Amino acid sequence: MRKRSTVTRTYVITGGTDGIGRAIADTYLDRGQEVVVVGRSAEKGEEWLDGARQRGAAARAHFIPAELSLLSETRAVIDHIRSSWARIDALVLGARHFRTTRLVTTDGFENTFAHFYLSRFVLSHGLADLLESADTPVILNIAGPGSEGEIYWDDLQLAREYDGQRALMQGGRLNDLLGVAFVDTRPRTKVRYALLNPGTVRTSFSGQYTPDVRAQVDIIRRSAQPVHEAVVPIVGLLDDPPAVPLSAFVRDVPLSPLGPGFAIEEARRLHLHTQRLLADRDNETLR
Numbered sequence: 001m002r003k004r005s006t007v008t009r010t011y012v013i014t015g016g017t018d019g020i021g022r023a024i025a026d027t028y029l030d031r032g033q034e035v036v037v038v039g040r041s042a043e044k045g046e047e048w049l050d051g052a053r054q055r056g057a058a059a060r061a062h063f064i065p066a067e068l069s070l071l072s073e074t075r076a077v078i079d080h081i082r083s084s085w086a087r088i089d090a091l092v093l094g095a096r097h098f099r100t101t102r103l104v105t106t107d108g109f110e111n112t113f114a115h116f117y118l119s120r121f122v123l124s125h126g127l128a129d130l131l132e133s134a135d136t137p138v139i140l141n142i143a144g145p146g147s148e149g150e151i152y153w154d155d156l157q158l159a160r161e162y163d164g165q166r167a168l169m170q171g172g173r174l175n176d177l178l179g180v181a182f183v184d185t186r187p188r189t190k191v192r193y194a195l196l197n198p199g200t201v202r203t204s205f206s207g208q209y210t211p212d213v214r215a216q217v218d219i220i221r222r223s224a225q226p227v228h229e230a231v232v233p234i235v236g237l238l239d240d241p242p243a244v245p246l247s248a249f250v251r252d253v254p255l256s257p258l259g260p261g262f263a264i265e266e267a268r269r270l271h272l273h274t275q276r277l278l279a280d281r282d283n284e285t286l287r
Helices: 019-030 042-054 071-084 111-126 128-132 164-185 211-223 227-239 264-286
Strands: 010-014 034-039 061-065 090-093 138-142 192-197 246-250 253-255
Touching: 010 019, 019 034, 019 042, 019 227, 034 042, 042 061, 061 071, 071 111, 090 111, 111 128, 111 138, 111 164, 111 264, 138 164, 138 227, 164 192, 164 246, 164 264, 192 227
Parallel strands: 010 034, 010 090, 034 061, 090 138, 138 192, 192 246
Antiparallel strands: 246 253
């Protein structure tokens, strides 16, 4: 397949059909850039494409449907992008899906672990070379750096004591370590890896909730910051990535990536563990 023109900057955004992701996608479409949105809902994807057509930006708007909790679909996204673009300038990792009850995917992974962490690992490393081809490439991982979530090293997929909030909190910590390991394993990279905690934002809160948890979420949404406010520092970060390889922010306030939550030893441990998980899964698939 012929590579697409890279005259404009290209932004790949997971979770781009809702909330923060959609606001980022619309911002860059309106600026004349090329935007690739990845999302689980074909209906929402078509709605976003229809909005792009109405704004005269259809040629620069692209939607890739994918269930990112599944390795095959995450890798299919990478293959699609690699066959269509010679480079990407920014990868925004924003897809998140809450589950009150534990679900194991057909790959054998706990859903939150697979969707919130594993897909971001695969996308970060799988698209790294396309990012390296850009002038000022950036990966923006919207996950929640600075949280006090615990990492359950002997039960990362929470088989024994699953709790939806615990899974999300741990996922935030795992993504912090993903950022640390990304720059550690790529010492010569020019990709800037930025971790961002946007605070509580009035989004759709995608997920599977029990009625009592949904009621709590509805209360939280009423006092959360609106999307149009939350997206301002995010766009600023994408427009002007930090000069350092790894950075972290809580909203627009810098957070040192040298604290205990970003320990290099833990990042290397998680990186090796993740590589083994993926290799084991691939070997099972080949049997």
